[in-house]
Amino acid sequence: MKKVILQQAFEELQDAIAYYEEQQSGLGLRLKEEFDQYVHWILGHPTVPRIRRGGYRRVNLKIFSY
Structure with a gap:
C-alpha cells in the first residue's frame, strides 16, 4: 500500500x-513520532478503521488531538 x-x-x-x-x-517531536507510528499502523492495517461518509477512513491520535 x-x-x-x-x-x-x-x-x-x-x-x-x-x-x-x-x-x-x-x-x-513527540507529535511527529506519534503521527509516524499511526501511519505505520494504518499501512499495516488499512481496513481496520471504518469507512466514513465521503469514502475515507480516519484514525485519531491518542495523545494529540489530530
Whole structure:
C-alpha cells in the first residue's frame, strides 16, 4: 500500500509540530513520532478503521488531538 499525504495535511502537521515545540521542547517531536507510528499502523492495517461518509477512513491520535 502506498501512503499519500495531501499537501494541506502536511502543512497542517508541520504547523502543529512547530506550535507544540514552542510550547515545550521535545513536544513537537513527540507529535511527529506519534503521527509516524499511526501511519505505520494504518499501512499495516488499512481496513481496520471504518469507512466514513465521503469514502475515507480516519484514525485519531491518542495523545494529540489530530
